Amino acid sequence: MLKQLLAAINDAGYVSKPALAAELGRPLVLVEEGFAALVRMGYLAEDAGAGCVDLPCGKCPYASMCQKEPVQMWKITDKGRDLLANMQRAG
Amino acid sequence: MSITIALVGNPNSGKTTLFNALTGSNQHVGNWPGVTVERKEGQVRHGNTVCRVVDLPGAYSLGAFSEDEMVAREFILTGNPDVVINVIDATNVERNLYLTTQLLEMGAKVVIALNMVDEAKEREISIDEKALARRLGVPVIPTVASRRNGLEQLMNAALAVASAPRNGHVRLSYGESIDDKLAKLTNLLKAGRWDYPSGWLALKVMEGDEYVRKIVADEQSMQRSKEFLRLWDEIAANEDYYQLEIVDSRYRFVGEVTQDAVRRPAVAVETATDKLDRILTHKYWGIPIFAAIMFVVFQLTFAIGQDFLGEWMASAVEYIGEFLESLLLTVNAPQWLVDFTGNGIIAGVGAVVEFVPLIVILYLLMGLLEDSGYMARAAYVMDNTMRAVGLQGKTFISMIVGFGCNVPGVMATRTLESKKDRMIAILINPFMSCGAKIPIYLVFIAAFFPAYGGAALFAMYALGIIVAFIMGKIFSKTLFKGEVSHFIMELPPYRMPTLGTVLRSMWDNVSGFLTRAGTTIFAVVSLLWVLAVLPGGVEPYGPESILGQIGLAIAPIFKPAGFGTWQASVGLFSGIAAKEAVVATLGMVYAGVEEGMELVMSIREVFTPLTAVSFMVMTLLYTPCAATLGTIRKETGSGKWALFSALYSFGVAWALAVVVFQVGSLLGFA
The missing domain is CATH 3.40.50.300 (P-loop containing nucleotide triphosphate hydrolases)
Structure with a gap:
C-alpha cells in the first residue's frame, strides 16, 4: 500500500486524501496512517515552515489577517524519489 | 493465584x-x-x-x-x-x-x-x-x-x-524473499544469548531498528559466525527495502483483517470535492478559471460597492463634513480649526473612508472564496507557473495574504522552509495590491474608467502578480540561486462557507482599514495640513507652501512618467507612511486648490487617462509602506534588505510607469 500511495501522490501532483483513498480502495484512516508511515521512514516530509511553528497563530498579532485555511505541504524526499525511480525501473 | x-x-x-x-x-x-x-x-x-x-x-x-x-x-x-x-x-x-x-x-x-x-x-x-x-x-x-x-x-x-499455553494467532508474511531471510536469520540468532525472542530480534534487525541492531552486533557469538556476518551485510545493504516491505506488509495485513469486518457509512467513491477539483484544478483550465473568478469578484465589487453603496457613503462623509463645519462656526471656533477640519481631516481622511463600501464587498467576496476552500486551489493552479519562474508554489499563499495587507503577507512567508524561497517571497510580496492601495485605484477608476471598474481593478491585481513573477524569476537567477523546493500541496475538502466566518474575515480586514484611517492617516493628514498652510502669508495648499516646495523638489523625477506635478509627488511621498495617505493627500491638496470640488472631479482635470494609468502603476509597485518595510527588516534580520526593497521596488515602479506613459504617448493616448 505504501509504495502505491507514494506513487499516487507523485502522479496526482497534489494531495487529496479522500481521492487517494478512493484510488487505492483503502479506508481514509489507513491512507492517513500511510502518510504517517512514509514520513516516519523518510520517504515523505511535511513542510514544517521556517518560523510559524514556534508561534501559534492565536498569539500572532496578524493571525486575523492571515490565511484562514493553512495549507499543508508535502515533499517527496530524495529517498522517496529513489524508490519511485526503482519502482519505475522494475515496471 | x-x-x-x-x-x-x-x-x-x-x-x-x-x-x-x-x-x-x-x-x-x-x-x-x-x-x-x-x-x-x-x-x-x-x-x-x-x-x-x-x-x-x-x-x-x-x-x-x-x-x-x-x-x-x-x-x-x-x-x-x-x-x-x-x-x-x-x-x-x-x-x-x-x-x-x-x-x-x-x-x-x-x-x-x-x-x-x-x-x-x-x-x-x-x-x-x-x-x-x-x-x-x-x-x-x-x-x-x-x-x-x-x-x-x-x-x-x-x-x-x-x-492457555499460547494464542493460536496468525503469522504475518512479508513476502517470500523476506520470509526466507527472516527464517535464516532467526535460526542463526538462536545461537546467541538474548533477553528477547530470536524471531522478533530477526524481524527488528531487518526492519532497521537501531536499538536491536546494536544489541545483536555487540553479541560476541554472532561475530564469530561467517554465515551470520554475510547475511548481516546483505541485510544492511537493502535496509530501506526491507523496512518498507515489512511496514507495508503490516498495513496490508490490517487491510485484509478489516476488509468486510469494519464497515463505515457509505462515502461516494467520487466526492463532490473530487468532481469540482477535476474542473477547477485542471492543468490548462485552472488558471483561466481562477482569473475568471477573480474578474467576477471585482465586477461584483464595483456593481454592489460603487453603484449601490458608494453614493450613500460619499453623501454621509459630505454630511458629516458640513455638520462639523457648521458646528465649529456656531461655537465661533478659530478659522484655522474650521479649515483643518474641513479641508484637512474631512477632505483627507474622508476621501479614504468613502471607499469603505467597496472594501467591504471585496473582502466579503474574498472571504467567501477562502472559506469555501477555493483559495488553496488557486495556490495549486498557480504552482506550475510559480515553479517555472523559480518560485515555490506555497509562495502564492503569502501573496494571497498580501492582498489583504503586505505586513502579514511578508510574515506569512515564514511557512517557507528554504531561506532562498523565503527571501524571494518577502521581496515580491509588496507588489500585491493590498487593501490600502484600493482607494487609489478607485479614485482614478471613478475619474476615468467608471464603465470598466471591475476590469481595471482586475488588471491592477493581475499586473502586481505578473511583476512579482518576473522579479521572482530575476531574483532566483541572480541574488538567490538554487533549486526550487518541490512541494506537494494538500487540498482541503470544499465546504459551504459559513456566514459568521466570512463576516469575521471581512471585518478583520475592514477594521484594519478603518483603524489605519483613524490613526496613521489622521496623523499623516494633520502633519501634511500643517505643511500645506505654512509658512504664514503664502497661499494655503499652494506651491509656495512647505508641502508645495517638497512636491516641487520631487516632481521632476515623475515628469517622464507624465505626472510631474507637485500634488501628485507629495501624494506619492506621503504614501510611504501608509498607502491610503496617497488618496488622503490628494483629497486635501485638491480640495484646497478648488474649494468644494470633489476629488474625482479635480483629478479628472489634472490627469489624463494615460497619466492616470501611469500613476496607478506607480502606486501599485513603488516603495512599500513604512510598516511593511519595518516587517521586512525584522523578518530578514537586516536593514539592508528593507532598504533594498524600498529602492528596487521604486525603480521597478518608476521604470514601468515611464514605459506606460512614453509608449502610450507614442501610440497617441496622451
Missing part, C-alpha cells in the same frame, strides 16, 4: 479509562527506571485470581521512536506479563490495529478490548468482532470502559488466555 496483565494501546484509545475502571482506587504511580515516563500499576481481584494491572504508555507502534514505545515493548518482551490487553478505539480500528500486528509479531498473549463501541455505533461504524477475532486469532471483546460495560467478559477472556 496471581497474574500480570499489561494494558497497551494507542493514545486516546481509552486505555487509562479502562485501567481506572478495572483497578478503581487500588493503584499507584511511579516512574519507569531510567526514563521520565510515568508508570501506573493497580490491582484487581477477578474470582480467585489477583491481577496486577500495568498501564503501559500510549503508543502508535512498538518501534524505537520514542521513550514511550521503548518502555511499552520492553515490558511486553521482558516484563513477563501473563497476558496483554490491547485497547483498541472502535472508531479508528484500522489505525489501532498496526500496533496489534506488532504485538502478534512479538508472540505476546493478546486479548483485544474493542473500546468505545458505543461511539462507533453512533458514527454508524459497524464492526464484526467475531470476524476480527477469527482473522487475528485472538479474542476480541467489545467494551465501553467509561460505563464499565464488557469488563467482566474482558477479564474472563484475559484469564483464559493467560492460563
Whole structure:
C-alpha cells in the first residue's frame, strides 16, 4: 500500500486524501496512517515552515489577517524519489 | 493465584479509562527506571485470581521512536506479563490495529478490548468482532470502559488466555524473499544469548531498528559466525527495502483483517470535492478559471460597492463634513480649526473612508472564496507557473495574504522552509495590491474608467502578480540561486462557507482599514495640513507652501512618467507612511486648490487617462509602506534588505510607469 500511495501522490501532483483513498480502495484512516508511515521512514516530509511553528497563530498579532485555511505541504524526499525511480525501473 | 496483565494501546484509545475502571482506587504511580515516563500499576481481584494491572504508555507502534514505545515493548518482551490487553478505539480500528500486528509479531498473549463501541455505533461504524477475532486469532471483546460495560467478559477472556499455553494467532508474511531471510536469520540468532525472542530480534534487525541492531552486533557469538556476518551485510545493504516491505506488509495485513469486518457509512467513491477539483484544478483550465473568478469578484465589487453603496457613503462623509463645519462656526471656533477640519481631516481622511463600501464587498467576496476552500486551489493552479519562474508554489499563499495587507503577507512567508524561497517571497510580496492601495485605484477608476471598474481593478491585481513573477524569476537567477523546493500541496475538502466566518474575515480586514484611517492617516493628514498652510502669508495648499516646495523638489523625477506635478509627488511621498495617505493627500491638496470640488472631479482635470494609468502603476509597485518595510527588516534580520526593497521596488515602479506613459504617448493616448 505504501509504495502505491507514494506513487499516487507523485502522479496526482497534489494531495487529496479522500481521492487517494478512493484510488487505492483503502479506508481514509489507513491512507492517513500511510502518510504517517512514509514520513516516519523518510520517504515523505511535511513542510514544517521556517518560523510559524514556534508561534501559534492565536498569539500572532496578524493571525486575523492571515490565511484562514493553512495549507499543508508535502515533499517527496530524495529517498522517496529513489524508490519511485526503482519502482519505475522494475515496471 | 496471581497474574500480570499489561494494558497497551494507542493514545486516546481509552486505555487509562479502562485501567481506572478495572483497578478503581487500588493503584499507584511511579516512574519507569531510567526514563521520565510515568508508570501506573493497580490491582484487581477477578474470582480467585489477583491481577496486577500495568498501564503501559500510549503508543502508535512498538518501534524505537520514542521513550514511550521503548518502555511499552520492553515490558511486553521482558516484563513477563501473563497476558496483554490491547485497547483498541472502535472508531479508528484500522489505525489501532498496526500496533496489534506488532504485538502478534512479538508472540505476546493478546486479548483485544474493542473500546468505545458505543461511539462507533453512533458514527454508524459497524464492526464484526467475531470476524476480527477469527482473522487475528485472538479474542476480541467489545467494551465501553467509561460505563464499565464488557469488563467482566474482558477479564474472563484475559484469564483464559493467560492460563492457555499460547494464542493460536496468525503469522504475518512479508513476502517470500523476506520470509526466507527472516527464517535464516532467526535460526542463526538462536545461537546467541538474548533477553528477547530470536524471531522478533530477526524481524527488528531487518526492519532497521537501531536499538536491536546494536544489541545483536555487540553479541560476541554472532561475530564469530561467517554465515551470520554475510547475511548481516546483505541485510544492511537493502535496509530501506526491507523496512518498507515489512511496514507495508503490516498495513496490508490490517487491510485484509478489516476488509468486510469494519464497515463505515457509505462515502461516494467520487466526492463532490473530487468532481469540482477535476474542473477547477485542471492543468490548462485552472488558471483561466481562477482569473475568471477573480474578474467576477471585482465586477461584483464595483456593481454592489460603487453603484449601490458608494453614493450613500460619499453623501454621509459630505454630511458629516458640513455638520462639523457648521458646528465649529456656531461655537465661533478659530478659522484655522474650521479649515483643518474641513479641508484637512474631512477632505483627507474622508476621501479614504468613502471607499469603505467597496472594501467591504471585496473582502466579503474574498472571504467567501477562502472559506469555501477555493483559495488553496488557486495556490495549486498557480504552482506550475510559480515553479517555472523559480518560485515555490506555497509562495502564492503569502501573496494571497498580501492582498489583504503586505505586513502579514511578508510574515506569512515564514511557512517557507528554504531561506532562498523565503527571501524571494518577502521581496515580491509588496507588489500585491493590498487593501490600502484600493482607494487609489478607485479614485482614478471613478475619474476615468467608471464603465470598466471591475476590469481595471482586475488588471491592477493581475499586473502586481505578473511583476512579482518576473522579479521572482530575476531574483532566483541572480541574488538567490538554487533549486526550487518541490512541494506537494494538500487540498482541503470544499465546504459551504459559513456566514459568521466570512463576516469575521471581512471585518478583520475592514477594521484594519478603518483603524489605519483613524490613526496613521489622521496623523499623516494633520502633519501634511500643517505643511500645506505654512509658512504664514503664502497661499494655503499652494506651491509656495512647505508641502508645495517638497512636491516641487520631487516632481521632476515623475515628469517622464507624465505626472510631474507637485500634488501628485507629495501624494506619492506621503504614501510611504501608509498607502491610503496617497488618496488622503490628494483629497486635501485638491480640495484646497478648488474649494468644494470633489476629488474625482479635480483629478479628472489634472490627469489624463494615460497619466492616470501611469500613476496607478506607480502606486501599485513603488516603495512599500513604512510598516511593511519595518516587517521586512525584522523578518530578514537586516536593514539592508528593507532598504533594498524600498529602492528596487521604486525603480521597478518608476521604470514601468515611464514605459506606460512614453509608449502610450507614442501610440497617441496622451
